[in-house]
Amino acid sequence: MSKAYEILTAGFGGQGVLFGAKMLAEIGLLDGKEVTWFPAYGPAMRGGTCNCSVVISDTPIGSPVVASPNLLIAMNGPSYDKFIGTVASGGKAFVDSTLANSDASASKPVDGVEVFNLPATQLALDNNLVGMANIIMLGKLIKETGFASAETVEKAMKLVTEGKEHLFDLNMKALKIGAEY
Amino acid sequence: MNKVLMKGNEACAEAAIRSGCKSYFGYPITPQNEITAYMSKALPKIDGGVFVQAESEIGAIHMVYGCAGSGVRCMTSSSSPGISLKAEGISYLAGADLPCVIVNIQRGGPGLGTIQPSQADYFQATKAIGHGDLKIPTLAPNSVQEMVDMTVKAFEIAEKYRTPVMILADGLLGQMMEPVSFGNIKNNAEVYPYGANGHGGKRKKNITNSLYLDALVLEKCVNERFERYTKIVEAETDAEFDKDADIVVAAYGSTSRVVKSAVEMARAEGINAGVFRPKTLWPFPEKQLKEATKNAKAVLVSEMSMGQMIDDVKMALEFKLPVEFYGRQGGFVPNPVEIFKKIKELGGKY
Numbered sequence: 001m002s003k004a005y006e007i008l009t010a011g012f013g014g015q016g017v018l019f020g021a022k023m024l025a026e027i028g029l030l031d032g033k034e035v036t037w038f039p040a041y042g043p044a045m046r047g048g049t050c051n052c053s054v055v056i057s058d059t060p061i062g063s064p065v066v067a068s069p070n071l072l073i074a075m076n077g078p079s080y081d082k083f084i085g086t087v088a089s090g091g092k093a094f095v096d097s098t099l100a101n102s103d104a105s106a107s108k109p110v111d112g113v114e115v116f117n118l119p120a121t122q123l124a125l126d127n128n129l130v131g132m133a134n135i136i137m138l139g140k141l142i143k144e145t146g147f148a149s150a151e152t153v154e155k156a157m158k159l160v161t162e163g164k165e166h167l168f169d170l171n172m173k174a175l176k177i178g179a180e181y
Numbered sequence: 182m183n184k185v186l187m188k189g190n191e192a193c194a195e196a197a198i199r200s201g202c203k204s205y206f207g208y209p210i211t212p213q214n215e216i217t218a219y220m221s222k223a224l225p226k227i228d229g230g231v232f233v234q235a236e237s238e239i240g241a242i243h244m245v246y247g248c249a250g251s252g253v254r255c256m257t258s259s260s261s262p263g264i265s266l267k268a269e270g271i272s273y274l275a276g277a278d279l280p281c282v283i284v285n286i287q288r289g290g291p292g293l294g295t296i297q298p299s300q301a302d303y304f305q306a307t308k309a310i311g312h313g314d315l316k317i318p319t320l321a322p323n324s325v326q327e328m329v330d331m332t333v334k335a336f337e338i339a340e341k342y343r344t345p346v347m348i349l350a351d352g353l354l355g356q357m358m359e360p361v362s363f364g365n366i367k368n369n370a371e372v373y374p375y376g377a378n379g380h381g382g383k384r385k386k387n388i389t390n391s392l393y394l395d396a397l398v399l400e401k402c403v404n405e406r407f408e409r410y411t412k413i414v415e416a417e418t419d420a421e422f423d424k425d426a427d428i429v430v431a432a433y434g435s436t437s438r439v440v441k442s443a444v445e446m447a448r449a450e451g452i453n454a455g456v457f458r459p460k461t462l463w464p465f466p467e468k469q470l471k472e473a474t475k476n477a478k479a480v481l482v483s484e485m486s487m488g489q490m491i492d493d494v495k496m497a498l499e500f501k502l503p504v505e506f507y508g509r510q511g512g513f514v515p516n517p518v519e520i521f522k523k524i525k526e527l528g529g530k531y
Contacts, residue, residue: 022186022358025186025358026186029184029186029360034360035186035358035359035360036357036358036359037186037357037358037359038353038356038357038358039356039357041211041212041296041352041356042296042297060441061438062438062439062440062441062442062443062445062517063438063439063442063514063516063517064353064357064359064438065353065514065516067516067518
């Protein structure tokens with residue numbers, strides 16, 4: 001990991017938007033970076049739309065609130081509509097195409113933004129990984145950005161699943177499915 | 182040192198426990214709930230640990246009054262509307278010269294306002310935290326690490342000078358996670374020698390009281406307290422700042438981080454801007470501000486409010502420099518570009 005990441009993850013409450021973001025923050029921490037993780041903590045949670053800002057940088061971080069991300073994970077239609085236009089040119093957006101139709105949306109990315117569509121929710125259903133669409137999305141993001149080494153990712157997953165060891169293998173499987181899609 | 186990712190609220194609670202605080206009294210309110218929740222899980226597992234979810238904020242602060250009165254290190258936390266409810270108890274604690282730590286994870290107001298971050302309780306904390314002639318040292322962290330460091334510091338100041346101490350943070354600092362290290366926090370809690378905790382006639386009575394009906398006695402008592410305040414001003418005032426800036430941007434807490442990014446943008450465009458960040462709000466770092474603005478042409482103050490600390494900035498500068506304001510309200514955290522634009526405007530004007 002060499003450059004600074006300003007990441008926004010967004011979706012419905014319950015899709016693991018905050019958890020996915022925490023995983024990215026843990027990876028940053030393991031890589032020795034400065035890291036901030038800031039959730040939308042309002043009534044947006046629990047069924048409404050929810051989002052989380054993660055900043056990873058070599059230098060001390062000013063604002064932990066991400067206004068113009070260079071990486072976006074949009075887990076549903078409303079999140080795509082709201083945030084796709086904010087992604088900075090040169091950035092990448094990862095869209096759960098089971099729940100968001102980027103072609104039909106009136107919101108468009110600016111020039112120079114690469115959009116990756118993957119049906120993460122459907123992939124999760126097909127593979128008996130219900131509730132892990134967020135991790136499938138992460139798998140794709142890590143692969144397409146060279147975000148961190150496989151070793152660091154595995155270490156971070158161990159950390160975030162601490163106390164729930166039975167989830168480790170399932171999460172690693174979800175990462176693989178995302179990476180290979 | 183091993184670092185862990187933690188929310189500011191949780192880190193504050195863990196730091197308090199590590200420094201030897203075993204007694205917590207609180208009442209839930211967003212965005213400080215993680216402090217109460219953390220204490221409710223952790224304290225019952227500690228030998229002698231006491232956690233009480235009080236019936237209200239008023240109940241909680243008066244439990245703190247009783248606990249501190251018996252000579253035991255203790256704390257409470259809340260968010261803006263809850264701090265207003267605690268006002269009476271804080272005044273009693275100050276009047277009885279009892280140490281405690283009060284954490285305010287500010288949200289927008291007035292009234293119930295919003296649960297989003299705000300800095301609109303600066304006046305309340307530094308000017309009128311309760312009725313009567315009183316001050317309470319007010320610390321302003323700007324990172325999760327400082328939520329830890331300043332919690333430890335707050336207990337030290339509280340017990341050294343026998344006063345309530347406030348940590349004035351906000352929803353952003355409470356809710357965000359950053360890597361944090363607990364270093365070597367010493368458990369330095371002792372039972373205060375002046376605690377009214379029962380002694381079986383073995384020593385002189387300790388009396389906890391804030392009522393002095395004799396004017397001579399109360400005047401003496403208030404004057405003695407203000408002598409202690411003078412010592413706090415001398416020894417505990419703290420700020421960090423850039424030297425020799427043309428445009429000095431003053432901000433505390435969360436906003437100071439955003440300001441730092443904005444100042445870096447300004448410098449990249451050749452504007453000689455600098456940050457002034459008070460780490461103590463009372464006492465306000467007047468000398469440090471004078472030093473930071475020695476060669477300044479103008480000062481910009483940025484807060485998540487309509488402008489409160491700006492008054493202290495103007496007074497500290499004796500109204501000799503132009504002071505302008507940029508703030509956001511309603512729960513908005515300003516973004517660096519907004520503040521950068523304002524710095525640029527000042528750069529052109531002065």
